[in-house]
Amino acid sequence: MNTEIKDNIEVTKPPIASIGIIGWLRKNLFSSLSNTILTLLGIYLLYSIIPSFISWAFIDASFVGSTKQECSKEGACWIFIKENLKLIFYGLYPSEELWRINSMYFVLLVCGIYILIPNLKYKGLVGSFLLILFPILSVVMFSGGFGLETVETRLWGGLFLTLVIAGVGIVLSLPIGVMLALGRRSKLPVVSLLSTIFIEIWRGVPLITVLFMASNMFPLFMPEGVNFDKLIRALIGVMFFSAAYLAEVVRGGLQAMPKGQYEAAQSMGLSYWRMMALVILPQSLKMVIPAIIGSFIAIFKDTTLVLVIGLFDFLGIIQFVGTNPDWLGFSHEGYVFAAVIFWIFCFGMSRYSQNLEKKLDTGR
Amino acid sequence: MQDRNLSLSNILFNRSIQGIFYQIVTLGLVILAIIYIVDNTARNMVARGLASGFHFLGVEAQFDIQMTLIEYSPTSTYFDSFIVGLLNTLLVAGLGIFVATIVGFAVGIARLSPNWLIAKLAEAYIEILRNIPLLLQIFFWYFAVLRALPKPKQSLEFADSFFLNNRGLFIPDPVFGEGGVLILYSFIAAILISIGIAVWSKQRQNKTGQTFPVFYSSIGLLISFVFLSMLATGFPVTFDYPELKGFNFKGGIKLIPELVALTFALSMYTASFIAEVVRAGIQAVSLGQTEAARSLGLNPNQILRLVIIPQALRVIVPPLTNQYLNLTKNSSLAAAIAYPDLVLVFAGTALMQTGQAIEIIGMVMGVYLFLSLMTSIIMNLFNRFMRVAER
Numbered sequence: 001m002n003t004e005i006k007d008n009i010e011v012t013k014p015p016i017a018s019i020g021i022i023g024w025l026r027k028n029l030f031s032s033l034s035n036t037i038l039t040l041l042g043i044y045l046l047y048s049i050i051p052s053f054i055s056w057a058f059i060d061a062s063f064v065g066s067t068k069q070e071c072s073k074e075g076a077c078w079i080f081i082k083e084n085l086k087l088i089f090y091g092l093y094p095s096e097e098l099w100r101i102n103s104m105y106f107v108l109l110v111c112g113i114y115i116l117i118p119n120l121k122y123k124g125l126v127g128s129f130l131l132i133l134f135p136i137l138s139v140v141m142f143s144g145g146f147g148l149e150t151v152e153t154r155l156w157g158g159l160f161l162t163l164v165i166a167g168v169g170i171v172l173s174l175p176i177g178v179m180l181a182l183g184r185r186s187k188l189p190v191v192s193l194l195s196t197i198f199i200e201i202w203r204g205v206p207l208i209t210v211l212f213m214a215s216n217m218f219p220l221f222m223p224e225g226v227n228f229d230k231l232i233r234a235l236i237g238v239m240f241f242s243a244a245y246l247a248e249v250v251r252g253g254l255q256a257m258p259k260g261q262y263e264a265a266q267s268m269g270l271s272y273w274r275m276m277a278l279v280i281l282p283q284s285l286k287m288v289i290p291a292i293i294g295s296f297i298a299i300f301k302d303t304t305l306v307l308v309i310g311l312f313d314f315l316g317i318i319q320f321v322g323t324n325p326d327w328l329g330f331s332h333e334g335y336v337f338a339a340v341i342f343w344i345f346c347f348g349m350s351r352y353s354q355n356l357e358k359k360l361d362t363g364r
Numbered sequence: 365m366q367d368r369n370l371s372l373s374n375i376l377f378n379r380s381i382q383g384i385f386y387q388i389v390t391l392g393l394v395i396l397a398i399i400y401i402v403d404n405t406a407r408n409m410v411a412r413g414l415a416s417g418f419h420f421l422g423v424e425a426q427f428d429i430q431m432t433l434i435e436y437s438p439t440s441t442y443f444d445s446f447i448v449g450l451l452n453t454l455l456v457a458g459l460g461i462f463v464a465t466i467v468g469f470a471v472g473i474a475r476l477s478p479n480w481l482i483a484k485l486a487e488a489y490i491e492i493l494r495n496i497p498l499l500l501q502i503f504f505w506y507f508a509v510l511r512a513l514p515k516p517k518q519s520l521e522f523a524d525s526f527f528l529n530n531r532g533l534f535i536p537d538p539v540f541g542e543g544g545v546l547i548l549y550s551f552i553a554a555i556l557i558s559i560g561i562a563v564w565s566k567q568r569q570n571k572t573g574q575t576f577p578v579f580y581s582s583i584g585l586l587i588s589f590v591f592l593s594m595l596a597t598g599f600p601v602t603f604d605y606p607e608l609k610g611f612n613f614k615g616g617i618k619l620i621p622e623l624v625a626l627t628f629a630l631s632m633y634t635a636s637f638i639a640e641v642v643r644a645g646i647q648a649v650s651l652g653q654t655e656a657a658r659s660l661g662l663n664p665n666q667i668l669r670l671v672i673i674p675q676a677l678r679v680i681v682p683p684l685t686n687q688y689l690n691l692t693k694n695s696s697l698a699a700a701i702a703y704p705d706l707v708l709v710f711a712g713t714a715l716m717q718t719g720q721a722i723e724i725i726g727m728v729m730g731v732y733l734f735l736s737l738m739t740s741i742i743m744n745l746f747n748r749f750m751r752v753a754e755r
Contacts, residue, residue, distance in 0.1 A: 031478065194394060339504070
C-alpha cells in the first residue's frame with residue numbers, strides 16, 4: 001500500500017527562484033525593499049572606492065625606476081618606498097652589520113614556524129628558547145659586544161625598532177603582569193593594595209604621558225652619573241604600561257578558576273607558590289591566551305607612539321622619509337604601505353588567536 | 365596543646381605569621397625604593413638648579429595657543445594654559461564620543477544585518493580600522509587628507525553654509541536675538557511635561573493596564589512648543605554664515621584642521637571597537653527572549669524597546685564606557701599633530717619652558733587618572749543598579 005502511494009507522488013522541485021545563485025541573492029541581498037536599497041547603496045560604495053583605489057595603487061602606479069621624475073602623476077609612486085626600503089626596515093643601522101638583524105629574523109622565523117606546526121615534539125623547549133635565550137642573544141647581536149662592533153641605539157629604527165620595542169614589551173611584561181595579578185588577588189592586604197594601586201595608576205593614564213614621564217622624569221630618578229639610553233627609558237615605560245594591562249587579563253583568568261582547584265591543590269599539601277605554578281596558573285593562563293594576544297596586538301599598535309619622544313620607529317621613519325626634499329609629496333604611499341604592514345601583523349595575530357581559541361575550547 | 369603552639373617551628377610555619385612577615389618585607393622594599401627615588405630626584409634637582417613646587421602656575425606663560433575655548437593670551441598664567449589644554453582635550457573627547465557612538469552602533473547593527481553585502485561591508489570596516497595603529501590613522505587624515513584639501517577659494521562647500529578647506533571646517537554660528545531665551549524656556553517646559561506624562565502613564569498602566577503613546581506625544585510636545593515660541597517671538601535665531609573674505613573665511617564657527625582630523629580618526633577607530641561591543645551585546649540576548657516576548661503578544665517595537673534593548677544594554681554599557689575612556693586617553697595623541705590638548709600645551713610647551721617635569725607630568729597624569737577612576741566608580745554603581753534580580 002505504502003509503496004504504491006509513494007510512487008504516485010511526484011517529487012516537486014523547489015521553485016527555481018529559491019535555490020542556487022538566484023535563491024541566494026533573493027534571500028541575502030534583495031529580500032525586501034529596504035534591503036534592496038541597502039544593497040544598491042553598498043554596491044555604489046564599493047564601486048566608488050575599489051576601482052579608483054586599484055587603478056591608483058596598481059594600474060597607474062610606477063614600480064620601475066629610482067627617482068621621483070620617473071613616477072607617473074596619476075598613480076602611486078612605489079619607487080619612493082623601494083628606494084627608501086632600507087631606511088624603512090632598518091633605520092640608520094650600518095649596512096655592513098645588517099646580517100646581524102637578518103640572521104635573528106631568520107632564527108625567529110624558523111622557531112615561529114616550528115611552533116605553529118601542530119604535533120611536533122620539543123615545542124616547549126623551542127618556546128622557552130624563544131622567551132629566554134633568544135632575547136639575550138638579540139641584545140648581544142643588535143647592540144654589539146663579544147667581538148661584534150657596537151651599534152648605538154640612536155641608529156636603530158624602522159620596522160626593526162618597532163619589533164624590538166613590541167618584543168621587549170611582550171616578553172618582559174608577561175612575568176611582571178602575572179606577578180601583579182597574583183599580588184592583586186593575594187589575601188595579604190598590603191600586597192593586594194600595593195598591586196592594585198600600581199595597576200590602576202598605569203592603566204589610568206595614556207601611554208603618551210608614560211613616555212613623556214620616561215623621557216623627562218626617569219633621568220631625575222637615577223643617581224647622578226647614571227644615564228639611561230633613550231630607548232631603554234622608553235622600553236621601561238612600555239613594559240610597565242603593558243604589564244598593568246596584562247595583569248588585569250591574567251586576573252580575569254584567575255577569577256574564572258573554580259574554587260575547587262585551589263582547595264584540591266591545598267589539600268594535596270602544596271605551598272602557595274607550588275599551587276600557583278603547578279595547578280592554577282597553567283590552567284588560567286591557557287584560558288586567557290586569546291585575551292593575552294589581544295593585549296599583544298594593542299602593545300604592537302601602541303609602539304608607534306614612541307615617535308613623540310624622538311625615536312624613529314616604523315611610522316616615525318615613514319614620516320621622516322616623507323619630509324626628505326627629494327621625495328616630498330608622497331605621504332599617501334608611505335601611509336598606505338605602513339598601514340598594510342601593520343594590518344598584516346595585527347590581523348595575523350588576531351586570526352591566530354581565534355584559531356587558538358577554537359583549539360583550546362576543549363569543552364568544559 | 366599550649367606547648368605545641370609555642371614551639372619555634374609552629375611560629376615559623378604559621379600561615380598568618382608568615383603573611384605578616386611577607387607584608388612587612390614588601391612594604392619595606394617599596395618604601396626603600398620610594399626613598400631612593402625621592403632622594404635621587406632631590407639631589408638631581410639641586411644639581412641642575414631646577415625649581416620645585418607649584419609657584420610656576422601663577423607665572424605668565426608667555427606663549428600663545430592656536431585654539432582656546434576661554435579667554436587666553438600670552439600674558440595669561442600657566443594655570444590658564446592648563447585649563448585651556450584640559451578644555452580642548454574634553455572638547456575633542458566629547459565630539460569623538462558622540463560621533464563614535466553613532467557610527468559604532470550603526471556598524472555594529474549592520475554587522476548583524478540579514479543583508480549579506482551590508483554585513484560584509486561592516487565586517488571589513490571593523491577588521492581594517494581596528495588593526496591599524498591609531499596614530500597612523502591620525503597622520504593619514506591630517507597630512508594626507510586635510511592638508512591636501514584645496515585652498516579657501518576652492519573650498520568644498522555644502523548648501524552654501526558649510527565649507528571645508530585646508531584651513532579647517534567652517535560652519536554657521538547660531539545667533540540668538542531678543543526673546544531667544546523664551547525658546548529655551550519652552551524647550552525645558554516641554555521636557556518637564558513629557559517626564560510628567562511618562563510618570564503618569566506608567567502609574568496608569570500599572571493600575572489599569574492601559575498604555576499611552578508617551579514617545580510620540582513627547583516629540584509632538586517638543587516640536588510644537590519650540591515652534592510656537594519661535595512664532596511668538598518672531599524667529600529670533602539667525603545664523604552667522606562663514607563668508608570668503610580675501611584669502612580666508614570670516615564669520616561662523618571655525619574648526620581647525622587638527623581638531624577635524626583628530627575627531628575623525630578617533631571616532632572612526634573607536635567606532636570599530638564599539639561596533640564589536642554592540643554586536644556582542646545584541647548576540648548575548650538569546651533568541652528565546654524574542655520568542656517569549658512575541659508569544660506574550662508584544663509587537664516588534666515593544667519587543668525591541670522592552671525586552672531586547674534593556675538586556676543588551678546591560679552587556680553593552682560596561683565595555684562601552686571602557687571604550688569612551690580609551691578614546692579620551694587616546695585623544696592625547698593630539699600632541700603628534702599639534703592639536704593644543706592638555707598633553708601638547710602643558711606637558712609639551714609649559715614643561716619645556718619651566719622644566720618642572722615632576723609637577724607638570726604629575727598634574728597631567730592626575731587629570732587622566734581622575735577621569736578613569738570616576739568612570740570606574742560610575743560603572744560600578746551602574747552594575748549594581750542594573751544587576752539581574754535573581755531569585
